[in-house]
Amino acid sequence: MLPLRLSAAALSAAALLLAAASTTASAHTHDTKTHTTVPDIAGGGFETPVVPAPSLFTTYLGGQAVGPWAGGGNSVDLTSDRLWDAAEGSQSLDLNGSTSGSVSQEISTHPLTSYVVSFELAGNPAWAPALKTGELRVDGVPVKTFSFDVTGHGFRNMGYTRQTAVFTNLLKSSVTLTFASTSPGLGGPVIDDVRVRSCLLVLCPPVS
Template structure:
């Protein structure tokens, strides 16, 4: 009539009936599916400029909105087009123009209390000699101050092989819209470069009781089948 099948560390009973399989499948999906995330970071590879069109590479001063959906904060940054190879698309941003700078954008569509992972690619400006480049990344909401995350990189690269590395940091949403900021903490004109900024919801872990729940559902379905026989 049926057979034992291992699920995780537990065995569940499988019958040949489609209703049983459908019930177990639904239970698995209910406890293991990663929730969809509507959160979005717009223009995360800096490919789109505003109507003030920046051609090629350019130094952008404080207050500049030349990169669509992004705003330059203190200091200045370099929008790099073809000077070196980007991680994604054609453009990247050196967080040091003539000195340390910062750049910010809003993250929309966050769900309060949900955990998100912000990912971005990091490399060092290959000019200016080998040195450690350091940046800070933060996600803030109005009235909320959180310590930034610090990332360091020592470039061992050149313009055609930038050796981009993917960095990740996590935050818990405290508002539907929050401000993402990248800031250089290096003083030279040859800073760290960022590209391919994106966001993903942190998967919900499978509850420890999930195998027991599946066993219960399987047993209930089997009992119903026997009663109806």
């Protein structure tokens, strides 16, 4: 999580803006505890493009689009459940193709708003090293490092775990989310079911 330090004057200005926003809060999705809006995030389940049968995966080089995601680094593998189980749907993303790669997507954001990014994490069990590592970045700045040990896991026992991170946007109208592998080799961290939700800066619940 990125540290946030605001002066008393900035907090006062934020309070005034939040009070003004409350008059139009009904225009947004909300619950009884927090005001939430959902930014545009596409392809969080990595279901498109479809890996054509009978292929087990499709490799995308850095610079190629993976559906709504922009590929970076060396390469990534869009993987069908014909090879291993997805966390949801029938496809997931190995962040290592030939070696470490990444995917990025720009999402719209609102001022004075915090965002919770969550995703399912596992690892390619077919290749060393056993410990797969990566980063979630916002505009190139790491907000979460993550790791997954594939020991004891296999193609039909991937062991996905839910990961969460929070970042705070003060003034930008959009940011770029990047999932990047920091592991070498042919098998990297595997991600699926990426979701983003927002909450007002002063009301965002802590990440568990």
